[in-house]
Amino acid sequence: MKFKRITSFLLGAALSFAAFADTLILKENHPETYTVVKGDTLWDISAHFLNTPWLWPRLWQANSQVENPHLIYPGDVLTLIWVDGEPQLTRKKLKKLSPTPRIEDKEVAIPTIPLATISAFLSRDHIIEPDLLVAAPRLLGDAVGTPRFLEGDVFYGQGQYEAGKLYGIYRQGNDYLEPETGEFLGKQLIFIGHTEVSKSINVTATEQATPFDLLKSAREARQGDLILPIPEYETTPAYFLPQPVSSEVEGHILGALNNVSAIGKWDVVVIDKGSRENIQIGSLFSIMRSGPGVLVTKNKIEYQSDASSLDQVGSPDIIIPAERLGELMVFKVYEKVSIALVMRSTDAMGAKYKIKGLEF
Known part of the structure; x- marks a missing residue:
């Protein structure tokens, strides 16, 4: 049901997209066919045909052979056709020319944009707004006053936290200011690592401090770093309709x-x-x-x-x-x-x- 809702959203949005868009104009030297390769995105594929690749939904809409453009895979051959005066892409099945079977990884469909590039920025907060910065809990240290921590270490965080939940350790970075007015818009957070409430029997939590296990870190954690929940985001390409x-x-x-x-x-x-x-x-x-x-x-x-x-x-x-x-x-x-x-x-x-x- 969840997939159906996402698909319905995508198709509905694509139809509304066409309501205000001008006629598609193809590139002067556009190809007639294109074979999808690993690493392609819908944006890049459309850029082979259009000078305005952000109009990619209109290359696929109302096309019975490509009902959902997110279900296109490496090896698919896309052919340019015309429907009611509008260019559209249709998927053509590859013919089997030898006994060697075609291998498809149906788990890796072509996304709108390179999801690997943005995945870390979807799953971790990178900017904190002014009101949250004041009350953000900090990394306190450990029982012997150690100031720096690496993967596998145990430390205490300020306040109380939920057991079994994944948290991120962050360090404050640049201030973001509006260039013309100087308004403070937020502060960059530098991701340090993942942590969770410690399961060790040697440490206990109080109302003021909670022990943590440093699960994985990109760099050393320090006293004063922030401890914040890591938000959960779905990275389905349906959410990236232009x-x-x-x-x-x-x-x-x-x-x-x-x-x-x-x-x-x-x-x-x-x-x-x-x-x-x-x-x-x-x-x-x-x-x-x-x-x-x-x-x-x-x-x-x-x-x-x-x-x-x-x-x-x-x-x-x-x-x-x-x-x-x-x-x-x-x-x-x-x-x-x-x-x-x-x-x-x-x-x-x-x-x-x-x-x-x-x-x-």
């Missing part, structure tokens, strides 16, 4: 969560828009590079790469339009920020690049 955003919604990339300085395709970023701006899972943004402002005088032209900094030399006479470098899709939403995946990029990008809602 959603349009008004072009009036503008914001910024605040930074990358996967420790890169030059941001590109498939990198995970934080943006300064969240649920308070009605951002939702699947929301799409264009990534923009600000055009320079130009100050024209009688004998020379002055410009700076960022028009907003031209106050130093005077108001610009001309602002060259911003250049679109790619797109990003939101997959996790907080109140004031969201986590997104860069779906396409034509150049390396960095923090404070502007984003703009993508309408379609």
Whole structure:
């Protein structure tokens, strides 16, 4: 029943998607067929046919041979056909040319986006909001005052916790500030490891402190680190249907969560828009590079790469339009920020690049 509900959601959303979308335009040199390979995503497959791969649901909808595009597997041959003047992809079964059977791993269907890239960011909180930061419980230490802990160690956490539940140990990272107003939007959390209430008979819990076993760690845990529940998220691709955003919604990339300085395709970023701006899972943004402002005088032209900094030399006479470098899709939403995946990029990008809602 759960699978049926997800499928119904996907198909219903795809139909509503078509209600406001323009006619699909194929790439000039698009293929007529495409053989799915391991590592493909629906977005990438659509990019072989469309300059607007976020419109991928319309390549599959109303197609009896591909009722659910998430049930496409490596080895499937996709053929471009036309239905009522609209291009669509249909799945063609491979013919058996030899006694060698075709091997399919039916457990690994083609997802919307590379789920392996974002799985860690779905199952662990990476941003804590201001009100939660104040009351967040801390790692206290152990009976002999040890300040650092590794996998297999026992330590005490502040307060009481639920036995048998998995918790995460986190360290505070960067502050996220709104670039133009300086508003505090949240704090990055660096994941340290997994822990649970200790099962050892040698330690006991009180109202003030609970013993923990450090089950697995990416780095050493320290006194003062936060101990927080790890949320449970379903990673079914049905939750990543592209959603349009008004072009009036503008914001910024605040930074990358996967420790890169030059941001590109498939990198995970934080943006300064969240649920308070009605951002939702699947929301799409264009990534923009600000055009320079130009100050024209009688004998020379002055410009700076960022028009907003031209106050130093005077108001610009001309602002060259911003250049679109790619797109990003939101997959996790907080109140004031969201986590997104860069779906396409034509150049390396960095923090404070502007984003703009993508309408379609």
